[in-house]
Amino acid sequence: MYEEPYRWVEAVGNRRQYLDDQLRQGSPVVALSYAEGTVLLTFSKGTPKLYEIYDRIGLAGMGHPADLEKLRFTLLDMAHMEGFQRSPGDVTGSRLVKYGLAPVIKQAFEEIFRAPFIIKILLAELGAKPEQDHFLTVDYDGAFEETPGWAVLGATPEIQRHMMAYVKSQIPQPPPTLQVSVETALQTWAIGSLHQTQEELKPDEPNKSGPATTVQNDPAFDETKILDHLRDTLSEKTLECAVLERDAPGRSKYRSLSPEETRSLLPTVLQEVR
Amino acid sequence: MGAQGDFLQLLHEHGYKLDFFPSHASGVTDANLSLITRGTTVLAMKYGDGVLVAGDRRATAGNIVMYDRTDKVLELDRYCVMAIAGVPATAFEMARILEHSFKYFRRSQLQDLSFEGKLRALSNLLKENVPAALAGTGAVVPVFAGFDPQQGCGKIYFYDILGAEFEGVEHAVSGSGSPTIRGILHYLNRWGDRPLATLDEEQAIIIVLRLLTSAAEFDSATGGVNYEANLYPIVKRITDKGVQNISSEQLKDLFATQVAHYV
Numbered sequence: 001m002y003e004e005p006y007r008w009v010e011a012v013g014n015r016r017q018y019l020d021d022q023l024r025q026g027s028p029v030v031a032l033s034y035a036e037g038t039v040l041l042t043f044s045k046g047t048p049k050l051y052e053i054y055d056r057i058g059l060a061g062m063g064h065p066a067d068l069e070k071l072r073f074t075l076l077d078m079a080h081m082e083g084f085q086r087s088p089g090d091v092t093g094s095r096l097v098k099y100g101l102a103p104v105i106k107q108a109f110e111e112i113f114r115a116p117f118i119i120k121i122l123l124a125e126l127g128a129k130p131e132q133d134h135f136l137t138v139d140y141d142g143a144f145e146e147t148p149g150w151a152v153l154g155a156t157p158e159i160q161r162h163m164m165a166y167v168k169s170q171i172p173q174p175p176p177t178l179q180v181s182v183e184t185a186l187q188t189w190a191i192g193s194l195h196q197t198q199e200e201l202k203p204d205e206p207n208k209s210g211p212a213t214t215v216q217n218d219p220a221f222d223e224t225k226i227l228d229h230l231r232d233t234l235s236e237k238t239l240e241c242a243v244l245e246r247d248a249p250g251r252s253k254y255r256s257l258s259p260e261e262t263r264s265l266l267p268t269v270l271q272e273v274r
Numbered sequence: 275m276g277a278q279g280d281f282l283q284l285l286h287e288h289g290y291k292l293d294f295f296p297s298h299a300s301g302v303t304d305a306n307l308s309l310i311t312r313g314t315t316v317l318a319m320k321y322g323d324g325v326l327v328a329g330d331r332r333a334t335a336g337n338i339v340m341y342d343r344t345d346k347v348l349e350l351d352r353y354c355v356m357a358i359a360g361v362p363a364t365a366f367e368m369a370r371i372l373e374h375s376f377k378y379f380r381r382s383q384l385q386d387l388s389f390e391g392k393l394r395a396l397s398n399l400l401k402e403n404v405p406a407a408l409a410g411t412g413a414v415v416p417v418f419a420g421f422d423p424q425q426g427c428g429k430i431y432f433y434d435i436l437g438a439e440f441e442g443v444e445h446a447v448s449g450s451g452s453p454t455i456r457g458i459l460h461y462l463n464r465w466g467d468r469p470l471a472t473l474d475e476e477q478a479i480i481i482v483l484r485l486l487t488s489a490a491e492f493d494s495a496t497g498g499v500n501y502e503a504n505l506y507p508i509v510k511r512i513t514d515k516g517v518q519n520i521s522s523e524q525l526k527d528l529f530a531t532q533v534a535h536y537v
Contacts, residue, residue: 048384051381051384052380052381053381054381055377073382076378076381076382077284080281080284080374080377080378081284081285081288083374084281084285084370084371084374085290249352249516250349250351250352250516252352252377
């Protein structure tokens with residue numbers, strides 16, 4: 001039945017709906033450049049969402065843990081073969097995504113007799129200076145985007161736009177300290193998460209049009225609301241935080257922060273939450 | 275798939291062979307064997323804070339000095355090094371494989387490879403390399419030293435060319451200059467002022483510099499200190515803080531006062 005083109009288009013459209021539904025419950029991810037490195041932040045429940053891929057590359061995922069594992073191994077194999085047979089300097093996020101990850105995800109998405117990956121992926125790549133940091137995101141259909149400075153994952157493109165707008169309004173120049181970045185990342189996460197809850201409550205209402213998002217017209221931007229939401233989440237879920245540090249000794253720059261260290265970076269109003 | 279975290283397996287799946295000078299390769303004769311780069315003195319020694327690993331900088335082929343700035347103490351990860359003696363082409367390749375193996379294991383399995391697992395990885399490579407070692411084109415005789423974070427102590431291992439593994443409880447040596455210093459190490463440890471394992475860092479570095487200078491005295495394939503070129507051996511300490519280089523300034527200073535002009 002799928003040999004007719006319009007059926008195929010319809011089937012792919014159905015997949016989008018299915019994947020959007022699946023991802024609506026996911027925890028957003030925020031990655032930011034700061035003066036001494038880049039930070040990745042999310043909340044997780046049970047399975048971790050942040051991983052080390054290569055010397056200067058970290059991975060964050062949103063979606064199904066089994067799919068994330070599978071793609072993580074694809075990335076690990078590709079990065080380590082490349083780093084060994086050429087040089088560690090030739091392993092770049094951009095090549096991993098363009099020639100490794102995106103084609104695999106796209107193929108699975110379009111082959112309608114196979115299950116697609118229920119996944120959104122973010123790669124953070126540490127540069128020698130903050131302006132050389134790179135962030136890449138890959139959507140469940142294999143579409144990828146490359147940005148300097150920061151990147152986010154949220155359930156829908158609309159939510160991601162809200163989050164991006166918020167980061168943009170908050171990031172000071174020159175790049176801030178880790179502590180400031182963690183605070184910004186937390187708030188951005190909360191904005192994404194609040195939007196997701198809102199959309200869940202009224203999933204039928206189309207939310208795709210309207211003027212460009214700014215912080216001012218974003219209804220989720222309310223400091224007390226954000227703080228309350230973060231307080232609730234901190235007591236229910238695990239805050240995951242990992243950094244790629246420019247000055248770390250040796251070649252491997254990735255380090256996931258211990259719960260104590262993460263806690264010490266939280267704004268004081270959130271530190272006592274247990 | 276690397277679900278077991280085995281990088282060597284991944285390499286094999288991609289058609290890689292370590293045996294890159296196969297023993298059946300044509301053209302390997304006794305005459306051109308002497309042109310293969312080798313020769314060295316490397317040593318590892320336990321001292322108060324952990325392990326000190328050192329190596330001279332010379333690479334020779336027959337009676338020709340190929341290079342005087344070789345680094346034979348290769349960092350495999352934050353906590354361990356491999357000091358190499360033998361054919362550098364194979365030894366550097368092994369070090370690269372091990373470095374990637376440890377990284378790949380840690381990143382894929384989300385835990386560090388155990389110290390014993392690291393030793394096994396090196397043994398496996400040596401075992402795979404036996405044909406080349408016997409043919410004379412790829413013999414590598416390494417010293418493996420590291421700090422075991424699980425047990426909180428430094429450890430030293432040495433090997434023969436077939437890959438047999440031995441623990442050097444106090445010290446280990448390898449390379450053409452090693453017979454000279456092996457006896458000295460034994461003597462110092464047994465009848466010296468104090469056992470090597472109780473020395474502080476500076477005393478240990480002085481001994482290492484004196485040993486390498488002695489090795490260079492009696493072995494033409496071991497490079498000594500080259501004052502004019504400001505060239506000192508590679509010395510690394512491995513403690514609970516990981517692997518760190520001893521700066522050439524410190525070596526220069528200790529060499530000048532404790533080795534060159536010492537009565």
